[in-house]
Amino acid sequence: MTQFTHFIMVDWSGGNDTGPRPRKDAIWIGEAGQDPVYLRNRQAAREWLQARIKTGLARDERLMIGFDFPFGYPQGFARAMTGSDDPLELWDWLAARISDAPKQNNRFDLAGQINQRFAGIGPFWFNGLTRDIPGLPRHKRDGYDNPFPDRRACEIRAKGSFTCWQLAGAGAVGSQVLMGLPVLAQLRADFPDQIAVWPFQPLKAPVAFVEIWPSLINDQVHAETGPGDIRDAVQVRLLADRLAALPADALAQMLDVTAPEEGWILGLGHEDLLRLSPLKPPPLRNDCFALPPGVDWTPVDDAMALLRDRLHPVTAPETLPLQQASGRVLAQDLIAKRSNPPLPNTAVDGYGFAANCLRAGDIELPLIDGRAAAGVPFDGIVSECHAIRVLTGAALPDGVDTVVLEEDCSSDGTRIVFRGDLKPGANTRRAGEDALAGDLILPAGRILTPADLALASATGLSDLPVRERLKVAVLSTGDELVEPGQPAAKGQIFDANRPMLLNLIARLGYEPLDLGRVPDDRAALAATLDQAANQAHVILTSGGASAGDEDHVSALLRESGALQEWRIALKPGRPLALGMWQGTPVFGLPGNPVAAFVCTLIFARPAMGLLSGAGWQDPQGFDLPAAFSKNKKPGRREYLRARMRDGQAEVFKSEGSGRVSSLSWAEGLVELPDGPAQIKPGDTVRYIPFGSFGL
Numbered sequence: 001m002t003q004f005t006h007f008i009m010v011d012w013s014g015g016n017d018t019g020p021r022p023r024k025d026a027i028w029i030g031e032a033g034q035d036p037v038y039l040r041n042r043q044a045a046r047e048w049l050q051a052r053i054k055t056g057l058a059r060d061e062r063l064m065i066g067f068d069f070p071f072g073y074p075q076g077f078a079r080a081m082t083g084s085d086d087p088l089e090l091w092d093w094l095a096a097r098i099s100d101a102p103k104q105n106n107r108f109d110l111a112g113q114i115n116q117r118f119a120g121i122g123p124f125w126f127n128g129l130t131r132d133i134p135g136l137p138r139h140k141r142d143g144y145d146n147p148f149p150d151r152r153a154c155e156i157r158a159k160g161s162f163t164c165w166q167l168a169g170a171g172a173v174g175s176q177v178l179m180g181l182p183v184l185a186q187l188r189a190d191f192p193d194q195i196a197v198w199p200f201q202p203l204k205a206p207v208a209f210v211e212i213w214p215s216l217i218n219d220q221v222h223a224e225t226g227p228g229d230i231r232d233a234v235q236v237r238l239l240a241d242r243l244a245a246l247p248a249d250a251l252a253q254m255l256d257v258t259a260p261e262e263g264w265i266l267g268l269g270h271e272d273l274l275r276l277s278p279l280k281p282p283p284l285r286n287d288c289f290a291l292p293p294g295v296d297w298t299p300v301d302d303a304m305a306l307l308r309d310r311l312h313p314v315t316a317p318e319t320l321p322l323q324q325a326s327g328r329v330l331a332q333d334l335i336a337k338r339s340n341p342p343l344p345n346t347a348v349d350g351y352g353f354a355a356n357c358l359r360a361g362d363i364e365l366p367l368i369d370g371r372a373a374a375g376v377p378f379d380g381i382v383s384e385c386h387a388i389r390v391l392t393g394a395a396l397p398d399g400v401d402t403v404v405l406e407e408d409c410s411s412d413g414t415r416i417v418f419r420g421d422l423k424p425g426a427n428t429r430r431a432g433e434d435a436l437a438g439d440l441i442l443p444a445g446r447i448l449t450p451a452d453l454a455l456a457s458a459t460g461l462s463d464l465p466v467r468e469r470l471k472v473a474v475l476s477t478g479d480e481l482v483e484p485g486q487p488a489a490k491g492q493i494f495d496a497n498r499p500m501l502l503n504l505i506a507r508l509g510y511e512p513l514d515l516g517r518v519p520d521d522r523a524a525l526a527a528t529l530d531q532a533a534n535q536a537h538v539i540l541t542s543g544g545a546s547a548g549d550e551d552h553v554s555a556l557l558r559e560s561g562a563l564q565e566w567r568i569a570l571k572p573g574r575p576l577a578l579g580m581w582q583g584t585p586v587f588g589l590p591g592n593p594v595a596a597f598v599c600t601l602i603f604a605r606p607a608m609g610l611l612s613g614a615g616w617q618d619p620q621g622f623d624l625p626a627a628f629s630k631n632k633k634p635g636r637r638e639y640l641r642a643r644m645r646d647g648q649a650e651v652f653k654s655e656g657s658g659r660v661s662s663l664s665w666a667e668g669l670v671e672l673p674d675g676p677a678q679i680k681p682g683d684t685v686r687y688i689p690f691g692s693f694g695l
């Protein structure tokens, strides 16, 4: 089985048109990572699915589309209707007989006609209309006689499921099957050989139809449904996300089912796999960089708030031996397995005894034979008003709760004498005084430091749940660029951004991937972006991000339908092109090295923090007196290349954004607020050292 790339779950409805306003008990379609879509009737749903399958096929996607109604009837029914056990023949048989208009359909009549083929009353029941229908009972009462099993094998197993013979009433699926299978039959006819139906056909086609039952994840749907949410919408989205997050082998396990006639519910018997927290995080939404309409220049804080709101971790959790986990992001809270210290012990070299023999003045205690050292405890009991030799780190022997420092005693080898002004418990460490077993020692999202590894180890942990390192692809665009070391013709310049960005990424603790230089050529850029999207979690490009003729990064992202030109009120930095390329976020940075550098620190860095699982990280700055004057206009925030000398913030002599040397000169940035400012020497300005950005 090849892997599915997209998961689309459909909550079907057997009823009539539900009107223009999204509501419950209607058709809802959820695709992993996208907002659920409301469809008012089956015609609209069919058109939506046709369009989605068409785009999917054009893009070489592999779609798994789930529908929440039975794909087959209990054993024997297909043969009784069509003369064949093949459920897909029954689909076509139903498609030929069901008529469906948005406001009326013949499902109850057809069920009545089918019932009349059999001697007793049944198999269908529950006429939901006001008019009587020949052959179709209103209730399942005396005289009901079902020539077929009441339930499919999978329904016997799925506690709380409804039988497909029941046509109306809360939760009944009978009408959904009658009104659903004909639509699926039509879609199969619309796309011959492109759709495989599970579990009846091998999943070799690009699209698979599978039967789902969202009740399998009821508890999660319940937890995720807030006030005002429509449950049907939540459940299709959640199920799509869960299936998308499954590792391929888990999905393969779920799909490994033999039920050639009745069909099966995907995931039934594997609820544990569906219930697991996602092993692979869900993809980002395609519109995650959308800006509010109508805004011309977005203030920096608004842009940041948007990023903060929309981005979430995209790196998969894994377990690593403690030794290898430094610099990684914790995927879960760490809980101490063992107390530290595990036992009360002595903090110094000296003599241990019980506190109840302490009194004012000099104290003389006889020494007992033996000693306690770190790792070599004393097995016996220290009797009252006796002392024992103890060495730093030794567990306190029974009968000892206080230690006197070696230097504060005189001893002849059989007795010790010391001043009695000690506190009970002096010079000892309590068990668990550092951390108690069960304590939360480090929170999820923490970037593990060497000290954290000490803490984890001390509290009994050896393998740590971390996230894989965020992979960041970096590429430069521009016909004028040449590689350092290569000959440069007139009009050419050396690529300065790529070495800078690649190393900046590494300093931030992420994994840089060098995608090289790309000429100002759309096809070449598209191919490189494809490659980058395949390998990386995030793509940083520089150059070509504005709206000019040679600005191919923005042009391509615009063509792919997922570009947002971010006109951020920020200097230095022309428009940023933020977009999604095949589900991977792209930060289209300006070409000017200074602007590329500042935009990376101010925007890409916190965004990558979120994507990596470490969360949003505001750089810590501090107030300094300015060593410069500046008249700043209102309307945008400014970052000046700066450094601290003699307790003052000085800035680079030129604000030109092509001045690469200014970045080397600087040791941090001075941040000037959005409004106007008249800065004179000695006025307070905010200085953020590069170290605060993690550089």
Ligand code: AMP
Pocket (backbone or CB within 6 Å): 476, 477, 478, 480, 481, 493, 494, 495, 496, 497, 498, 542, 543, 544, 545, 546, 590, 591, 592, 593
């Ligand atoms: P662009 O954003 O492509 O219009 O580029 C703006 C300016 O930055 C132009 O002067 C480019 O030559 C320059 N530039 C673009 N990419 C780089 C790079 N990788 N290294 C140095 N300068 C660059």
Ligand code: MG
Pocket (backbone or CB within 6 Å): 477, 478, 479, 543, 544, 550, 591
């Ligand atoms: Mg360019």
